[in-house]
Amino acid sequence: MDWQGQRESTNIDDESGSTGSGGRRTLVGGGLGLILVIIISLITGRNPLQLMQQLQQTNGTSASGGTCPTSESQNEVSKKFSKVILASTEDVWTPLFQQMGKQYTAPTLTFFCSTITSGCGQASASSGPFYCPADQKAYIDLSFYTELKNRFNAPGDFAMAYVIAHEIGHHVQYLLGISDKVERMRRNMSEIDANRLSVKVELQADFFAGVWAYHAEKMKNWTKTSDIEAALNAAHAIGDDNLQKQAQGYIVPDAFTHGTSAQRMYWFKKGYETGDMNQGDTFNSEM
16 A cells, blocks of 8 residues: 555544543444453453453553553554545545535544553553544454454555544544434444344445445545555454354354454455445444
């Protein structure tokens, strides 16, 4: 992926040396570590909050924050790359919203290490990247770049670009009023039905990430076939079924919150191949 020398976004909040502050609302788009905690709690019957605390202690994290486990030079490269991808999402979504007669308000991307307190409450690196609609910010722990490569076997710049674009996809949902509608629907649902609705939300964010990739490529001509394969590999790696198999050796479909590997790959690829926002109605699709 030829990203060097591209415009960098200034909508950045670097909290990698400290923690932020905020209120409480549901965060979306994250939960790689959280998914595993929920699975383990379902199996063992243990309190998921206690499990999360233990996981944080194991990873050397605490409520007071910490330092990034990767080198300072690598962190700077990761920050620079993230700024370029965020700028690209701004360049793509601004005209697409104009075509709909709407205004695109760019979100802020927050870098943090170990823990952060967002408008949706406190989160740790184990939760993975996430988007908070309460403060319209996407959050990413810089160590996730390394985790994506080593833990999930999804290396490559475009794999990380897909992750960022997915979180910005949640911001697009927020601006279009989809997030608020889903939030209201979830309040009257059982846990199983709410999980199924969450899957639809996540798959649409994957689709929007694909739409971004389609238009970004038209603008910048910066990807190769291997880059798209890297994004698809990342989508496969963080599918619920794949994560559950890693954790326990079998899958529990009713506990899915993000979609299977096949679903996530399908919707990203559909967005990338069409570039058409009108084809991303995951809520009324069987896939």
